[in-house]
Each structure stands twice: as structure tokens, then as C-alpha cells.
Amino acid sequence: MNNRPAPGHLKLRRMSIDTWRDHICFLHRDCTAYPAPDYLGPNRIDISSGAKKIRARVNVVDDDQFVKHDEIGLSKRAFDELGLLEGTEVTIERATPPDSLLVLRNKVAGNELELGQMREVIRDIVDYRYTEREIVAFLVAASKELTLSEIQSLTQARAEYAHHFTWSRNMVVDKHSMGGVPGSRISMIVIPIVAAHGFWIPKTSSRAITSAAGTADAMECVAEVDLAPEALHKVVETAGGCIAWNGRLSHSPIDDVMNTITRPLGIDSTKLAVTSILSKKVAAGSSHVVVDIPYGTRTKVANLAQAQDLGNLFEAVGRGVGLTVVAVPTDASRPIGHGIGPALEVRDVWAVLQNHADAPPDLREKALHFAGIILDWDPNVENGRERARVLLENGAALNRMERIVDLQGRKEHPIGPGSLAHNVLANQSGQVTGIDCYRVADIARRSGAPMDKGAGIDFLAPVGTQVKAGEPLYRILANIETDLRLAVGAAERDNGIEIS
Amino acid sequence: MNNRPAPGHLKLRRMSIDTWRDHICFLHRDCTAYPAPDYLGPNRIDISSGAKKIRARVNVVDDDQFVKHDEIGLSKRAFDELGLLEGTEVTIERATPPDSLLVLRNKVAGNELELGQMREVIRDIVDYRYTEREIVAFLVAASKELTLSEIQSLTQARAEYAHHFTWSRNMVVDKHSMGGVPGSRISMIVIPIVAAHGFWIPKTSSRAITSAAGTADAMECVAEVDLAPEALHKVVETAGGCIAWNGRLSHSPIDDVMNTITRPLGIDSTKLAVTSILSKKVAAGSSHVVVDIPYGTRTKVANLAQAQDLGNLFEAVGRGVGLTVVAVPTDASRPIGHGIGPALEVRDVWAVLQNHADAPPDLREKALHFAGIILDWDPNVENGRERARVLLENGAALNRMERIVDLQGRKEHPIGPGSLAHNVLANQSGQVTGIDCYRVADIARRSGAPMDKGAGIDFLAPVGTQVKAGEPLYRILANIETDLRLAVGAAERDNGIEIS
Structure with a gap:
């Protein structure tokens, strides 16, 4: 023995x-x-x-x-x-090397991969079969040389390894923003308009990563956003739309790996981002997607030409994977709406939905523009923008939004703007000629946003306003004394407002 | 408390x-x-x-x-x-990120680096300050986009972090081969000719990695090759040349890292190899280098055009770092000399040095060609090839070789060809029209080379020979029964000889 x-x-x-x-x-x-x-x-x-x-x-x-x-x-x-x-x-x-290692070496050597090969690589990444060095090599090589056809294949392959939604309709629309403009909370207006028209628009959004609020943070002031796939399905089939958090729904091990690797190494992730975004739209069962591409000196997309290039890429990749994509470059030079921070942005959204006289016109205008592009996909609609205006002004959009809030789970105590406030005053007289998005987002984050949903900045003097020295430029809101102090201190060093 | x-x-x-x-x-x-x-x-x-x-x-x-x-x-x-x-x-x-991380990210983003920046990156790699993912990203990015000026800077920077030799002469020559041709042991003939002429040529060589013999393996049959820097210095100052192992002398942590990363990932290491080779020549104190670039379907360099491109790169990078480099594409379609394996190649070398009537003419010819190119660098020499021939035929080269062997440390019992032999016979009659270098090197390795220095293949029917079925093509030599059996078995499946 x-x-x-x-x-x-x-x-x-x-x-x-x-x-x-x-x-x-x-x-x-x-x-x-x-x-x-x-x-x-x-x-x-x-x-x-x-x-x-x-x-x-x-x-x-x-x-x-x-x-x-x-x-x-x-x-x-x-x-x-x-x-x-x-x-x-x-x-x-x-452990035997992953079957797709030769494919990966092929990409590193500069060769073009086909859909079947992309599938093999993605499957082995998802199954954690690669070493970190192999994934890094693939990502760096891919960031240097990825043809349109490869981006399409990669999008397709990534979609196949994501959670899939299937809908009882062929036409399902979506709207995505590349981000970078504080206060641009148009999804919360576009979705109810589009759903009120009769389209299905199952929208999932992220929480803020570097900004003062994401759509999921804002929506969470009034409704539950963390929905299981079945719950989300039900909301959309009943109300035609939803505004949910994408965290539980489209978590992808590939995004995990790609983010932890590409960011610190400074790998150009533009093409990879397109594959990430559109693969999720495919997996989410969308057929039509409008993509908002804000451009400006302080955002990822520096100018209109770059925004157009990226837009063309989105549309071409979309065609390759069977999605109708319309990309729309938009101005990212100033915040949109009156306030930034979850509750302040929700306040602006409801002002638009309720057709208040003092609702922020830029937020209303941008939302109608994007809703209009989506409604133009309906062959029976002659003028999408006009149809959107009608649905907003006749209260159909507001009704639809309240319904979505009810179906997702209305918050018993909706969160409003913070209880502490400090006015930031103009140092000189003149005209407000610019607002530094990056700076004011930073101040809003110091005030506690997005964790403190009531925190943020309420603008009192939009671009174009004539101000006298000592008049208020904006109000910092918060719920915690130290946060307010930190934000006020930052605003005192540089308030982000340009007066000339 | x-x-x-x-x-x-x-x-x-x-x-x-x-x-x-x-x-x-x-x-x-x-x-x-x-x-x-x-x-x-x-x-x-x-x-x-x-x-x-x-x-x-x-x-x-x-x-x-x-x-x-x-x-x-x-x-x-x-x-x-x-x-x-x-x-x-x-x-x-x-740990704070290495200072050069921004430089590395710059390279990953596709920007060109300057000498000072290359220095920073190389220093931080040498000091193990980078994570593996960072090094992989740098190498993949560099393999994709490295301008001539960057290759020069990288060569210079790598030279600065290697062991340095200084010589009491301005002109110091060297000879390097990219490898791939079995039996091409010309260094052991070129060095004594060039040293006999009066040039200094401190040659260090590798042991075999994938071939049946490296110059260091062959030289080790007759002399000590593992020399400390001081000992090597002394041999060269006395005899004008040496044939030593580069293992102890030019070990570089960068090569370590680069080899363990580039090979498994299939990263194109051509440019990195040029920087590795020439940086070592700079560090070794050379002023003039001739580079042998064998080309052929089975080697790293597939054809003459690629060999010329690589040669141009070698020469251009050399100019940038103050080296005179002459690159010479050579034919890699068949083995050179009569035998392959350390002791058999040494036998061929001595046959050439001793001007034997049956010395392999191709080995003699190639050695004279390269020696001639080096001697042409002497303004007092009218015809380098002719001067090389004289030094070989008058016994000066042989004398110099014996002196180098004595100075490095003569082996008391020089190693000769193995004691076990098996003749591989022709299966058909006809003319020998080709020898598959890759296949015969593989058979030689199975016979025990290079670990068993006496093992290898002794060719009996060079390309062009008319053979009858049953006549011997080559003899496999070994010292260990099982090795011989393995090699014979491999030769029986495919002997690597083309007869038509």
C-alpha cells in the first residue's frame, strides 16, 4: 500500500x-x-x-x-x-496555451484578423485564458492597426459574449453620448418623448466616472435604476422605455481588462471604445442608435473634424454589424442646463418636461434635436423635430416619464438640491464669455456630487450675461459642511467663469 | 508608551x-x-x-x-x-511611477522619442522600475513605429547601459552574423587573418541557441572561451584578436526582458535586434563592423530584398552611433563547410587555416570575402581580398590562431569528432540538388550537438554531386548510442537531401 x-x-x-x-x-x-x-x-x-x-x-x-x-x-x-x-x-x-494564441501573434505581427479569429481571441480573453502580457500585446497592436472590417468583427465578437436582450419588435432604438458636457442630461427627456411616440427605447446608462453626474445618478434621485434584466424587460414592454443603470446589465470582463490596461498605459482606445459601445447596443437588441459626440478643447474629441471622423467610424462599424447609427457632433464648450449635479439636473429635466417658462432652453433644444433624429426613423413621421416638440408640449413626454418612474420604482422621498449653499461672486464687471466645463465639474465634485446627489453647482449667470463685480455667478450646493468648504475654496482659487 | x-x-x-x-x-x-x-x-x-x-x-x-x-x-x-x-x-x-512613464506613454501613443527620452526609458527598464505590462506595451509600440532616428537613439542608450571596453587604438573592427547557415564558422578564420594583418578584432560570440553549433561552442573544443573582461583585454592587446563567449561579457537585463517578452508574443524584433547588436558593438569599443546577413526561405530573412533592407538599416543605424557598418547579404540555401556540429566545424576551420587540399572551398571563400572587406578599411591595403589570401596561404593566419588559442587557454585534450558513426545512404540515384539547412541542423541536434561537441553531420556528397542509390550522403557522428539512434531515426524519415 x-x-x-x-x-x-x-x-x-x-x-x-x-x-x-x-x-x-x-x-x-x-x-x-x-x-x-x-x-x-x-x-x-x-x-x-x-x-x-x-x-x-x-x-x-x-x-x-x-x-x-x-x-x-x-x-x-x-x-x-x-x-x-x-x-x-x-x-x-x-495549462495549454489558448487556442487563439497564434491568432493573437498574427495581430501583433500586423496581420488582419477575420471574424472567426476575433471570436477566438475574445472567447479566450473572456475565459481568462490569456496572461496579462498577451492581452497588453493584443491591445497595443490593435490600437495601432485595426481595419474597419476588424473593428466590425471585434464589435460582433464582443456582442456575442455579452448579456443578450431580445424584444418582440424589430425596431428598437437607443441613444448614446460620449460624454464630457456637464448638465447634458438629455436622455431623461429624449427617452420619454420617443417612448410617448410609440418607439421602444430601452436605455441603460452609467454612473458618473469623472463627471459630477451620470444619467443613472440623476435618475436615481427619483426612481430605482438597478434593475434585473427581467424587470427592465417588463418596464420597456409596458412603457416603451426605461432609464436604468447599465452596471448589472452589461458588465463585461473585456471592458474590465481593457480599462485597467489601456488607461494607465495611454493606449489609444478610440477604436476599442467604438467596439465596446456598439457591441453593447447589439447585445441590447437595438436596431437604431444615435450617438452624441461632444467636441471641444477640454474633451476627448478636440474639434469638429475629429468628431466627424469618429462619427463616420461609428456609422461604418454600425453598418457592419447591422445597426443603423447616426452620429451627431455637438458643441462641448459650455455646460448645458442651469445646474450640474444629480438633483440639480433632475430639476432642469422636469422643468423642460413640465414646459416651465424658465426651463433651460439649451437643454430643451438639444433634447428635441436628438429626439427628432430618432423620430425621423419613423417613415410615417414627416418632421421628427416637430413631432418631438408636440409630444413635449402636450405633456405626453411628462406623462410617459412619470409612468417610467412608477414602473422602475418611484423613490418615496425624491432627492432634491442640497441644503447648504454658497454664492460665488464675480470679481469684476463685464460679460460672461465662457465657462470652463472641466473646472466647474471639478468644483461640483468637491461639493460632494455625485455621491451626495443634492450637491453641485447652480448657474445664475449663463454665457452672455452682463454681470457687475460682486454679483453672483453661481451657487454651490451641498449637504456636508466640509464638502461645501472644499468646493468654495476651489472656486476661490479659480471659479471657472470667464468674464471680459 | x-x-x-x-x-x-x-x-x-x-x-x-x-x-x-x-x-x-x-x-x-x-x-x-x-x-x-x-x-x-x-x-x-x-x-x-x-x-x-x-x-x-x-x-x-x-x-x-x-x-x-x-x-x-x-x-x-x-x-x-x-x-x-x-x-x-x-x-x-x-512606489512612485518611474519618471519615464510619460515618455513610454508617448511612445505608445505613436510619438517619436528623442535620445534623452530613450535614455530615461532604458534606465528605468534596467533598474526594473517598470511593470511587465508597461514593458510589453513599449515593445509592441516600438515594434510598430520606430523611426531611424529612434533606432539610433535606442542603440546609443542601450550601449550606455552595457559593460564598456576601451582600447588603446581608435580603430577596432568586428564581424557579426545574423546566423541561420549550418557550418558557417568563418569567424574562426576571419579573426586570425585580420589579427595577423595587424588590426584589433575582439570577437565575442554566442553559444548555439537553435543551431547545432555557435562560434563559442566550436572554439571551446580547442580553447577556453569564458573569459573575464580583463583576460579578454589582455588576449586582444597581445594577439590582436580573440574568439570568446559573449555570455559573461555582454549580458544585458534589457536583452533578458526583450527575449522573454518578444519571442512568445511574436513581436517583430528586427529593429530591436539591430539596436541590441549594434549597442553591444558600441559598448565593445568597435569602430568598424561587417555584418553577415544570410537570406533564404528557411531563415529569418526570406530573400535578397529583405536582406538588403536590413543591411541598409544596419548601416544607417551604425552611422547614427558613430560606427562604420558594412552589411553583406549572403546565400543561406545550403550548409557551408563539410561538417556541422562543434568539433566537425573546427576540423573544417583548421583544414582551411592549414591550406589543406581538401579544405571546404565554400568556407574558405566566404571567410576570405569577409576578411577582405575588413582589410579594405586599411587605406594602405589596395585589395583586401588579396591581402587576406596571402595571410592565409603564408601560414600567418594559422600561427595567429594558435597564439590566440594559447592565450585564451589551450584545451589539454581538444575535442574531436564523435566515436559513433552511421552513414545515411541515398534512396535513389541522381544529382544532389539541395540540402535543407533546417532539417540537417535538426538531425545534428538530435545526434547530441552542441552539448556533445563531437556530435553532428559530416557531409559526403555536397550539392552538385552525382550519387547512386545506396551510396552515402552523409555520416552522423555521436558519442551516445541513444542520441545516434534518435538522429538516425529522424534521418530515415527525412534526410534533408534533395536528389533529382
Whole structure:
């Protein structure tokens, strides 16, 4: 009778070691199953029992207290993901390189990939079969050389590995913005207009990443936004539209990887962003998408020519994957609406929907423009912009919005603007000739937005206003004293308003 | 009195964990000095005491048995490299990104770098300040877009971080081959001719990586090749030349990194190879270099046009860094000399040096051609090729070679061809019209070359020979029965000889 376990069989042990995203396994140097040091390095091994399997890199241990000769230790996250009990017998074997490695090398060598090849690469990225160095090499190579046909293939392949929605209609519309303009909360007006017309528009949005508010942050002041796919489906089938958070719905491991790698390395992610956005639209079951591309010196898209190029790319990639895409460059030189910050933007949105006399005209105008482009897709509509105006002015859009809020889950206590306020005053007399979007968004974030939904900036002197020294330019709102103080301090150093 | 150590001070502990090249430190989750989980992830921390410092990634531990609250554990190699005793108080701080990270991002974004910027990047790579993902991104970006001026800067910068030789002469020559032709051991003839003429030619060579013999492997059959820099210096000042192993002399951490990353990822390393080769020539103190660029369907350089392009690149980069470079495309369609494998190639070399009637004419001819190009750099020489022939035929080259062997350290028992032999016979009658270099090198390696220096292939029927079925094509030599059997088996499947 031999006490050694069968070769390749080891008992699973949970190590109280957190190795972040790295899956690490710990083998004793004199491991009974395998010559452990052979596995040291960038290569990985597959650890499995039945259908459960995980891939990990090897650390070699010389201390029986850490792992015994017949054990394999797994770092915490890897252990949890494998989902087996301690002591389970597992098999280990050298991980074979992903089948698509040759495809990846092909891309690095500068060759064009076809749809089938893109599929292979994306599948292996999604399944965590690549090492980080391989993914980095692919992304850098792809950022340098990606033909239109490859961008289309990549979009298609990414769509296939995302959560899919199917609708009982062929025509499903959507609207996306590349972001960068504070206060440009037009989705909350466009969706109810378009839904009131009779189109289906299942809109999901992000929370703010670097801005003072995302559409999901704003909508969350009045309604539930974290909907499961089935709930979202129901809202859209009943009301024709929704305004939900995309977090739970279109989370993609590829976006994860791409974001953590491309940003710090400064990899040009324009083409990758197009594939990310349009693949989600395909997966969401959309057939028609309008894309808002704000351009201006402080945004990602510096000028109109670049915006047009990007727009052409969006439209061409859309054609390749069966989407009708219309891209619209828009001016990003100044904020839109009166306020920035979730609750202040919601206030502006309702002012437009309620046809208030003092509703921000720029927000109303931009929303009608985009709603009009969407309604023009209806062959029975002669003038989309005009149809949108009617639906807004006759209260149909407001009614539809209230219905969507009810269906998503109305907040018992909607969140309004903050209770603390400080007026920022003009240092000199003259005309307001510019507002630095980047600067005022920064001040709004210091005031607590978007975490504090009531925080933000309420503009009192839009571009074009004549002001006298000492008159208020804008009001900083907050709910927490220290946040207000931080924002006021920042505004005192540079309030972001240009007077001349 | 507070028992907590001062913030940032922890006691060093050696962990019996081997994490290969990764420097990993282990902090307790409730570490007294720092909120350890903040450091999880790709970011790294600097661990230091006095002038000793090491950079490592953090794993977080929840078990007091691994590390205590006031301790920091280091993986074995990191501990050894830091070189401090267990229990030493060390300071930790968040590692700042390398200064050159912006430069690297610039390259990834497709911008051209200047010499000063290349220097910064190379210095930070050499000092292990970059993460692997950063190096991969740089290499992929560089393989896609590297202008001539950048290749020159990169060559210059790499030269500055290599071991430097200085000579008491301004003119120092060298010869380099891109490899790929079995048996092309011309360095062992060129160096003694050139040294006999009076030039200084401090030649260092590699051992075989994928071939059956490198110059260092062959020279090692008769002389010591692993010379310290001082010893090499002395040999060259006495004999005008040397044939040494480059392993100890021009080891570069950049080559390390580049090789382990570029090969598996299939990154086009042509430009990087030029910078690697010429930077070593600059560091070795050379002023004039001739580069042999074999081309053929089975080598890295597929055809004459590619060889000429690569040659032009070598020459242009040379001009930029103050080197006179002459690149010479040569035919790689068939082996050179009678035998392949270290001892068999040495036999051919001595046959040429001794002016034997049956010395391989192709080896003699190629050696004279390259020696001639080098001797043409002497303004007092009218015809370099002719001068080379004289030095070879009058025995000056042989004498010089024997002197170099003596100075480097003559082997008491020079290694000759192997004692086991097997003749590979022609399957059909006809003319030998081709020899597949790749195939015969593979068979020679199976016979034990280059580890077994006597192993290899001795050709009995060069291209052009008329053979009858059953007549010998070549003899496989070996010293170990199993090796011979393996090689014979391979030759039986495909002997690499084309008869028609």
C-alpha cells in the first residue's frame, strides 16, 4: 500500500492570502504529485475537479506549515471562484496555451484578423485564458492597426459574449453620448418623448466616472435604476422605455481588462471604445442608435473634424454589424442646463418636461434635436423635430416619464438640491464669455456630487450675461459642511467663469 | 508608551515562498504601519533601509502565522536581493511611477522619442522600475513605429547601459552574423587573418541557441572561451584578436526582458535586434563592423530584398552611433563547410587555416570575402581580398590562431569528432540538388550537438554531386548510442537531401 496520492491528485487548501486579481496556487517544493519548480514562472496550471476548473500561476513553498506535500493552496479569490471545499482532491495539469494564441501573434505581427479569429481571441480573453502580457500585446497592436472590417468583427465578437436582450419588435432604438458636457442630461427627456411616440427605447446608462453626474445618478434621485434584466424587460414592454443603470446589465470582463490596461498605459482606445459601445447596443437588441459626440478643447474629441471622423467610424462599424447609427457632433464648450449635479439636473429635466417658462432652453433644444433624429426613423413621421416638440408640449413626454418612474420604482422621498449653499461672486464687471466645463465639474465634485446627489453647482449667470463685480455667478450646493468648504475654496482659487 | 511601531516601520521577514521573478511582499491585513489592502493590485511599494531598497507587489495576509502585524514578509529572491537580515526595521512607501512613464506613454501613443527620452526609458527598464505590462506595451509600440532616428537613439542608450571596453587604438573592427547557415564558422578564420594583418578584432560570440553549433561552442573544443573582461583585454592587446563567449561579457537585463517578452508574443524584433547588436558593438569599443546577413526561405530573412533592407538599416543605424557598418547579404540555401556540429566545424576551420587540399572551398571563400572587406578599411591595403589570401596561404593566419588559442587557454585534450558513426545512404540515384539547412541542423541536434561537441553531420556528397542509390550522403557522428539512434531515426524519415 502506497501512501502517496496518485500523481496529479492533491488536496485543496484555502490560503489566507489575498493576491488581488492574480490567481495564485501554492505548491510545496517536494510536492508529491508534480515537480513544482517546473511550473514556476509566467506559465500557469489548470486545477480541476469534475467540471470545476481554475487556472493559476504557481508559487513554490518550502515550509510544511504553509502547504503540505500532498496539498495545493489557493489564494482567496481563486479558491472562492473554484467553489470547492477544503480537502477536495483536485487534479493539476500544465495549462495549454489558448487556442487563439497564434491568432493573437498574427495581430501583433500586423496581420488582419477575420471574424472567426476575433471570436477566438475574445472567447479566450473572456475565459481568462490569456496572461496579462498577451492581452497588453493584443491591445497595443490593435490600437495601432485595426481595419474597419476588424473593428466590425471585434464589435460582433464582443456582442456575442455579452448579456443578450431580445424584444418582440424589430425596431428598437437607443441613444448614446460620449460624454464630457456637464448638465447634458438629455436622455431623461429624449427617452420619454420617443417612448410617448410609440418607439421602444430601452436605455441603460452609467454612473458618473469623472463627471459630477451620470444619467443613472440623476435618475436615481427619483426612481430605482438597478434593475434585473427581467424587470427592465417588463418596464420597456409596458412603457416603451426605461432609464436604468447599465452596471448589472452589461458588465463585461473585456471592458474590465481593457480599462485597467489601456488607461494607465495611454493606449489609444478610440477604436476599442467604438467596439465596446456598439457591441453593447447589439447585445441590447437595438436596431437604431444615435450617438452624441461632444467636441471641444477640454474633451476627448478636440474639434469638429475629429468628431466627424469618429462619427463616420461609428456609422461604418454600425453598418457592419447591422445597426443603423447616426452620429451627431455637438458643441462641448459650455455646460448645458442651469445646474450640474444629480438633483440639480433632475430639476432642469422636469422643468423642460413640465414646459416651465424658465426651463433651460439649451437643454430643451438639444433634447428635441436628438429626439427628432430618432423620430425621423419613423417613415410615417414627416418632421421628427416637430413631432418631438408636440409630444413635449402636450405633456405626453411628462406623462410617459412619470409612468417610467412608477414602473422602475418611484423613490418615496425624491432627492432634491442640497441644503447648504454658497454664492460665488464675480470679481469684476463685464460679460460672461465662457465657462470652463472641466473646472466647474471639478468644483461640483468637491461639493460632494455625485455621491451626495443634492450637491453641485447652480448657474445664475449663463454665457452672455452682463454681470457687475460682486454679483453672483453661481451657487454651490451641498449637504456636508466640509464638502461645501472644499468646493468654495476651489472656486476661490479659480471659479471657472470667464468674464471680459 | 505605545507599542505600535512608528508608521512605516516594519520588521523584515524572509518567507519560504518562491515567486519566481516577481518580487512579492506579504503584509498583514491589519498591518500596524499601513492600510495594507490599499496596496493590493498592480501597484508596488518600495521597501528600504538605509541605501538598500527593493520594489515589490503586495499580497495581503490574514493569518498571524505567516506575518505578524508589525512584520513585512518578502519572497525569497526579493529578500536575497535586498540583502538585509531578518528582523531589520524597514520603511515602506508607495512606489512612485518611474519618471519615464510619460515618455513610454508617448511612445505608445505613436510619438517619436528623442535620445534623452530613450535614455530615461532604458534606465528605468534596467533598474526594473517598470511593470511587465508597461514593458510589453513599449515593445509592441516600438515594434510598430520606430523611426531611424529612434533606432539610433535606442542603440546609443542601450550601449550606455552595457559593460564598456576601451582600447588603446581608435580603430577596432568586428564581424557579426545574423546566423541561420549550418557550418558557417568563418569567424574562426576571419579573426586570425585580420589579427595577423595587424588590426584589433575582439570577437565575442554566442553559444548555439537553435543551431547545432555557435562560434563559442566550436572554439571551446580547442580553447577556453569564458573569459573575464580583463583576460579578454589582455588576449586582444597581445594577439590582436580573440574568439570568446559573449555570455559573461555582454549580458544585458534589457536583452533578458526583450527575449522573454518578444519571442512568445511574436513581436517583430528586427529593429530591436539591430539596436541590441549594434549597442553591444558600441559598448565593445568597435569602430568598424561587417555584418553577415544570410537570406533564404528557411531563415529569418526570406530573400535578397529583405536582406538588403536590413543591411541598409544596419548601416544607417551604425552611422547614427558613430560606427562604420558594412552589411553583406549572403546565400543561406545550403550548409557551408563539410561538417556541422562543434568539433566537425573546427576540423573544417583548421583544414582551411592549414591550406589543406581538401579544405571546404565554400568556407574558405566566404571567410576570405569577409576578411577582405575588413582589410579594405586599411587605406594602405589596395585589395583586401588579396591581402587576406596571402595571410592565409603564408601560414600567418594559422600561427595567429594558435597564439590566440594559447592565450585564451589551450584545451589539454581538444575535442574531436564523435566515436559513433552511421552513414545515411541515398534512396535513389541522381544529382544532389539541395540540402535543407533546417532539417540537417535538426538531425545534428538530435545526434547530441552542441552539448556533445563531437556530435553532428559530416557531409559526403555536397550539392552538385552525382550519387547512386545506396551510396552515402552523409555520416552522423555521436558519442551516445541513444542520441545516434534518435538522429538516425529522424534521418530515415527525412534526410534533408534533395536528389533529382
